[in-house]
Amino acid sequence: MRGDSPSHYGGITRFLHWFMGLLVVLQFLKLGDRIKDGEHWVGQTIVPWHVSIGASIFVGSSSLTGDADIH
Numbered sequence: 001m002r003g004d005s006p007s008h009y010g011g012i013t014r015f016l017h018w019f020m021g022l023l024v025v026l027q028f029l030k031l032g033d034r035i036k037d038g039e040h041w042v043g044q045t046i047v048p049w050h051v052s053i054g055a056s057i058f059v060g061s062s063s064l065t066g067d068a069d070i071h
Contacts, residue, residue, distance in 0.1 A: 016061060023053070 003010025009017075026046055 016057075019057070023057075 004013055030046065
């Protein structure tokens with residue numbers, strides 16, 4: 001990615017890294033939501049954004065790296 005070097009990661013790479021870390025935390029919160037039969041704030045707040053966030057990450061990361069093979 002642009003701005004990356006062997007000694008330093010660029011801003012886009014760091015953003016994607018921490019954003020994916022946040023999504024992993026949200027997945028664990030959603031697991032707790034599933035255990036409690038959907039009566040958790042995560043199920044009411046985060047889940048509606050799930051598809052749009054996932055699609056945005058896929059398209060964004062694929063277009064930045066040039067690895068997308070969507071037909």
